[in-house]
Amino acid sequence: MALGGNPVFNGKTFRSATRGNQSSGLGTATYAGTGVANQQQLEHMYNQPSAGPAQTGRMTFDDVIVKTLLCLGVVLVGAAIPAFVLPGLALPLMVIGALGGFVLGLVNAFRREPSPALILAYAALEGLFVGGITMYLEARFPGIALQAVLGTLVVFGVTLALFKSGKVRATPKAMKFFMIAIISYAAFSLVNLGLMLFGATEGMFGLRSSAIPGTEGMFGFENGIPFGLVIGLFAICLAAFSLIIDFTSISEGVRQGAPQKYSWTAAFGLTVTLIWLYVEILRLLAILRGSD
Template sequence: MVRFSKTSNPAFSNYFWNDRKSSNEKMTVSGIFIKCMCCIAIVASITAYIWKLYSDGFDVEWFTYGGMIAALIISIIISYKQLWAPVLVPLYAIAKGCFLGGISSYTYAKFPNMPYQAIGVTIITFFTILVLYQTRIIVVTKKLRSVIISSAASIFLVYIISWILSFFGIKSFVWGVSWIAIGFNIIAAIVASLTLLLDFDYIERQKNRAPKSKEWFATWGLLVSLIWLYVEILRLMKKLAIRF
């Protein structure tokens, strides 16, 4: 069994790629692309639906928090039940659609067109990172990989601690609009974009090697990175709009 290297995205860890069953079909970039497009379509459709509900006067708070919690639970299940990925990944897309629909509609109510702008910036960032990787302007080295993994883990820890503190009425700096909060948000957005760089590198090295079924895990990983990037960009734009 080949031992694959690690990446910052949990969906691309060794655990997921360690398949004891042999398979003649191998993972392909085209297969991942098709699955990603389908899942992104699901996310966009659900987001638009929740957005419409909010515009019609419905309270979508339960959709927002429910989607966030459901996505977390589904991610944990996928971590332990690999074979369920073909079903769980679309469900993850639905859950994230509910979450994004809520936060996007809230933002749109105060800052019209901002969600569209955030989507545009996310798409531009995605292709920029892809070009930087394909042209080898940025080379993924072991040191760079370690830095990104450490940074992503640190940001995740800060968010978890801030979320826990909120239950005790303590508002963390990450939710404010101070320059420190904005600076943290910028760093988080940069790290989120760089996790895409690592994922591109991992997929390229494992294409035509990993089993075909692993395309669903690759799809899940890219969704995690893209949605995180969009959320960070949206939050950053909102903070800047409030600040100025």
């Protein structure tokens, strides 16, 4: 073995054969000293506390919380632009935010590796959309923004409490129902959007604004129970179960020691779900207050 191949021999040279006996005693002392030092170092290492997930580069709940709060902070900054900075451009900014957020949402969803820059860009664009639609509805129904925020916090808190209690879980059977329900809801939303764009329906929310036939006077609704009330409650339930899926994925990721970078993926998922939940609650409140 060449010198330097073993760190014990770094910087050392061998003596000539005529001085082998002298060097042999010195070598024994050197190795003995090295053995004592190594033993002390090992004992010191064994006495140290075990490295946690943060020290080993693994995902933690704290990582997810911090990154989710960062994403939501960016959403709030984006929402402040159409709400307070450029209120005259609220409508075009809302459209830009909706289209841009949709595109970046798909990009982030299908990326194999999370990109913090793209995730934060998505949050900023969604902020433009959320700020625009909130200010539009706030002008028509004063106080609706605060009601929607409180409603979102309540649903989030109740869902988290149910998840932690173990009473609600994303079981395979529940996931199958969720997939069928979310596809059905997406199909309805696309059809409703198409009818609204072509002027085939009346009302701010298309089919959601119409009343269910035969329900006139029920539950205080003179013109009938709004169809959007039923759809809105259904969508809020879907968003709440989506939070259960997010919580389950985060718990599994932490338990299995997923790399720390995937805390961005978890934060992205929570941000998407919370924005969806907020918009559904905002729309439901607008439908209810519009029927007063």
